[in-house]
Amino acid sequence: MQTRDKIILGFRKLAEEKGFYSATVDELAARHNMSKRTIYRYFKSKEEIIEAVMDSFMKEAEREVFATLNRIENPIEKLTLFIQIVAQKLRTLTPVLIGDLPKHYPQIWEKVEQFRTEKLNYLTGIMIEGSKQGYLKEINHTVVTASLLATVRAVVNPTFIMENNLTPEETFKTVMNTFLYGIVAKDQST
Structure with missing residues (x-):
């Protein structure tokens, strides 16, 4: 593993324990027997390390999602x-890890928000495809996508998750399953 990657992974593990704000470069250096000078050779600031941690997470998630989805034809699948896949990836993000982003690193959180928006818009294409093939209802996909995005921003965010003692994985799964399957029990008839 390259030094830069060791720094990113090491800082992520440290932040999982303490949060991004409380994790320090001094602790990172001490835990990994490297000098701060070595760390700063690869990163100009702690904030740059945090951004690299989140960039790494987002790239890895995107790779895994699209590697799988590009092999599947059925929109429901x-x-x-x-x-x-997204829920599994979110399992690795503890509330402590991401809790500091909106408050202390809003520019990095905005980058995460842009990433989420792009990936949720990808779902619109799947929904349109599913409607054309008869798998999904004919609905206004613009409204559904906007509603889903607004819900994800309001609910699948560090503040809501921490205030309600949830996990990112559990929160995302609940939101997505509610959008896809509703809240009515399957055996209910009208």
Whole structure:
């Protein structure tokens, strides 16, 4: 593993314990027997390390999602796998790890928000495809996408998750399953 990657991974593990704000470069250097000078050879600031941690996470998640989804034709399977893969990736993000982003590192959080928006817009294409093939209802996809995005921003965010003692994985799965399957029990009839 390259030194830069060791720094990113090491800082991520440290932040999982303490949060991004409380984790320090001094602790990172001490834990990994490297000098701060070595760390700063690869990164100009702690903030740059945090950004690299989140960039690494987002790239890895994107790779995993699209490697799987590009092999599948059925839109229902695509939606289901999208939820499963993203939920699995979110399992690695503890509330402590991401809790500081909106408050202390808003520019990095904005980058995360842009990433989420792009990936949720990908679902619109799957929904349109599913409607054309008869798998999904004919609905206004613009409204559904906007509603889903607003819900994700309001609910699948560090503040909401921490205030309600949830995990990112559990929160995302609940939101997505509610959007896809509603809240009515399957055996209910009208």
